[in-house]
Amino acid sequence: MSETPKDLNPLSRAAELLHHRGRALSKGEPIALPITTSSMFHLPGDPADSPAYGRVDNPTWEALEDALSILEDAPCVALPSGMAAISAALFASLGAGKRLLVPSDGYYVTRVLSSEFLAGFGVSVTERPTASIAEGGFADFDVVFIETPSNPGLDLCDLPAICGQVRAAGGITIVDNTTMTPFGQRPLDLGADIVVASDTKAPGGHSDLLMGHVATRDPAWLARVKDWRKMSGCIPSPHAAWALYRGLETLELRFSRMCDSAAVIAPVLAAHPAVRSARFPGLPSDPSHNLAAAQMERFGFLIGLDLGTEARAEQFINTSNFLRPATSFGGVHSSAERRARWGDDVSAGYVRLSVGCEPVDVLMQDLVDSLGRLED
Numbered sequence: 001m002s003e004t005p006k007d008l009n010p011l012s013r014a015a016e017l018l019h020h021r022g023r024a025l026s027k028g029e030p031i032a033l034p035i036t037t038s039s040m041f042h043l044p045g046d047p048a049d050s051p052a053y054g055r056v057d058n059p060t061w062e063a064l065e066d067a068l069s070i071l072e073d074a075p076c077v078a079l080p081s082g083m084a085a086i087s088a089a090l091f092a093s094l095g096a097g098k099r100l101l102v103p104s105d106g107y108y109v110t111r112v113l114s115s116e117f118l119a120g121f122g123v124s125v126t127e128r129p130t131a132s133i134a135e136g137g138f139a140d141f142d143v144v145f146i147e148t149p150s151n152p153g154l155d156l157c158d159l160p161a162i163c164g165q166v167r168a169a170g171g172i173t174i175v176d177n178t179t180m181t182p183f184g185q186r187p188l189d190l191g192a193d194i195v196v197a198s199d200t201k202a203p204g205g206h207s208d209l210l211m212g213h214v215a216t217r218d219p220a221w222l223a224r225v226k227d228w229r230k231m232s233g234c235i236p237s238p239h240a241a242w243a244l245y246r247g248l249e250t251l252e253l254r255f256s257r258m259c260d261s262a263a264v265i266a267p268v269l270a271a272h273p274a275v276r277s278a279r280f281p282g283l284p285s286d287p288s289h290n291l292a293a294a295q296m297e298r299f300g301f302l303i304g305l306d307l308g309t310e311a312r313a314e315q316f317i318n319t320s321n322f323l324r325p326a327t328s329f330g331g332v333h334s335s336a337e338r339r340a341r342w343g344d345d346v347s348a349g350y351v352r353l354s355v356g357c358e359p360v361d362v363l364m365q366d367l368v369d370s371l372g373r374l375e376d
């Protein structure tokens, strides 16, 4: 991986991302990132220090990892999905007899992976809710996995305090930063050992790829995660890596638009008579607001709305002109879903709304109109 400049502010990071690769080009090379699909590399004689085989080396992944590293201010390993990144971090750091703490209200697949697979290999798995994850301390854990804001409930926990306590107790912290992206929250700067993320969401941004990454400043964890990718064979497709690289080029632009719009829309929806309660870390009334203001760069683009009943939530989602009824989030198009339909521990009328890149006035009018049409 090439050297990336340190101590960049978010806007410098966004600018650096757009020029980092271009500055190193030789005359006649393409400005746009090429996709390399080769499994074999020309390799006569001594194979040391040369790309050798497509499961281990790929120039398109490497360009993507350089770009991700600029955003994270840390070396990154690209993986084929968010769950592949989470699996890499967990399988690299755990083993029989190790103790893992996971959020009971976070992305549910992480919990199922832990209880159905890691537990079977002798890892002891404990669950605690995000908002009270520090209660009981961390002395019993080798690995503490955190998701803040939690998906879908949007509860927060105090990253600097928890990372410090976990380190003092001899463990490591892995933070799933999917909901915020490196432009919204910087867990490594707040003390986390490893960041994992699903780049399927806002970083890809166009709902046309699955990817993920692991970021860490610890060379030993970085090497172990790279070895996991190599040995497990859990590798990204060059096409998906290329598409994500292209998405990253506009991430700052899209993410700021989405966060700006969410900040305008959230108070209006929260005050609407059809809304029973709302969650958005940017609302001064939100239980997480002070913590969010202290540790997040932005308040994000996800809004939680409790519309009371399943029927009202479904009607809202399905009758809006500018909401795709779909799972996942972070696309240029706004989307929403009722997470209770997957068994998440939220009320039947809870809608997770992902604010997209539509002009905010048009989107807000549509959402207000849809709420106004809800039957009692």
Ligand SMILES: *Cc1c(COP(=O)(O)O)cnc(C)c1O
Residues within 6 Å of the ligand: 081, 082, 083, 084, 107, 147, 151, 176, 178, 179, 197, 198, 199, 200, 201, 210, 211, 212
């Ligand atoms: C979507 C998501 C994942 C999983 O990502 P995939 O790319 O679907 O594998 C993990 N964590 C969080 C918080 C997510 O929202």
